[in-house]
Amino acid sequence: MKFLMYLSDACIPILLFIILSHAFMQKTKVYGAFLEGAKDGFKTVISIMPTLVGLMCAVGVLRASGFLDDAAKWIGMVIPEQIFPSELVPVAIIKMFSSSAATGLVLDIFREYGPDSMFGKIVSIMGSCTETIFYTMSVYFMAVKVRKTRWTLPGALCATAAGLAASVVLGKMI
Amino acid sequence: MDYLWGGMLILGIVYGSMTGRMAEITEAALDSSKEAVSLCITMTGVMCFWVGMMKIAQESGLLKALSNKLNPVLSFMFPDVKEEKAREYMAGNIIANLFGLGWAATPAGLKAMEELQKLNRGDKSTATKEMCAFLILNISSLQLIPVNMIAYRGQYGSADPAMIVGPGIAATAISTMTAVVFCKIAAWREVRM
Incomplete structure (x- = not known):
């Protein structure tokens, strides 16, 4: 456990060390390359900024209206308890839109049921195998101005559904 | 959209x-x-x-070495992408994702999308099948060790915060496998149509 934490702390410094020492060995002009890349990165952020504003506003409004939470509740009522616990539906739904909001819900579940309860275990696994679909899709596609996303959304939902199902099964097993 | x-x-x-x-x-x-x-x-x-x-x-040349290591994966998922830069950025994104370096993964991912867009021979406002596959793979989450989740579990008094690593990897593997199968079927149907 301690080792794992150390590893996660040391991950980035080690990576930077490897990149730089490898570059020195190859006699790359590191600073010049860095500046060139940084300029590139800057341009990319500027190009996605309007997207982010638009997206976060829409999600913010939808959340503030209470629709997301209520929709999650309705879906929770429809899905049989044995297949997917209704307490966890909000986490699964919100996670598709906003990672920080989902984290808040996960912490609520930890507080209420404890991280080692069945629900606690399921949400922990869920958190590690799902992504913010809508956020990722809009940022990545808007960065290259693609509007027709074709089978990305069905595929993403499919993968997420598989991940959710797996979390519930695994969470009940351990 | x-x-x-x-x-x-x-x-x-x-x-x-x-x-x-x-x-x-x-x-x-x-x-x-x-x-x-x-x-x-x-x-x-x-x-x-x-x-x-x-x-x-x-x-x-470090990125190139990495993308060569990932060559089998890249060639399998993106058989039509031969261009060096696109492959390198995709490899960078996949590796950063694996190690949970979300902050490093996004820049690489966005650069990869830009390179894929350059390869887009058709209508530029329509996603290519490589873009779809790359994004689905991204969303299926390739993370090996969910560091944040472990930290939260610790904060809330879990007896064994890291116990979810194994099941987490299994669940991620399942979602990623589903993603791969989905992409393969979708790409295959497209060719036939």
Whole structure:
């Protein structure tokens, strides 16, 4: 456990060390390359900024209206308890839109049921195998101005559904 | 995208008017735009830093070595992408994702999308099958060790916060496998049509 934490702390410094020492060995002009890349990165952020504003506003409004939470509740009522616990539906739904909001819900579940309860275990696994679909899709596609996303959304939902199902099964097993 | 975005806003406003949350909606709209900009400012620094680092790795050939290591995976998922840069950025993104370096993964991913767009021979506003596959793979989450989740579990007094690593990897493997199968079937159907 301690080792794992150390590893996660040391991950980035080690990576930077490897990149730089490898570059020195190859006699790359590191600073010049860095500046060139940084300029590139800057341009990319500027190009996605309007997207982010638009997206976060829409999600913010939808959340503030209470629709997301209520929709999650309705879906929770429809899905049989044995297949997917209704307490966890909000986490699964919100996670598709906003990672920080989902984290808040996960912490609520930890507080209420404890991280080692069945629900606690399921949400922990869920958190590690799902992504913010809508956020990722809009940022990545808007960065290259693609509007027709074709089978990305069905595929993403499919993968997420598989991940959710797996979390519930695994969470009940351990 | 147009309908999705407009629909989200209209739905939010209509629903909010029914539940009497107009004030909250005003606040949310303004707060979210502020939040988006401050996120962008944070991201600008991170993005500059990581793309800069990636550029070093690219010029020194480290990124190329990595993408060669991932060659079997890349060739399997993206058989038609032969272009060096696109492969390198995709490899960078996949590796950063595996190690949970979300902040490094996004810059690489966005650069990869730009390179894929350059290869887009058709209509530029329509995603290529490589873009679809790359994004689905990204969303299926390739993370090996969910560091944040372990930290939260520890905070809330779990007896064994890291116990979820194994099941987490299994669940991720299942979602990623589903993603791969889905992409393969979708690409195959496209060729036949």
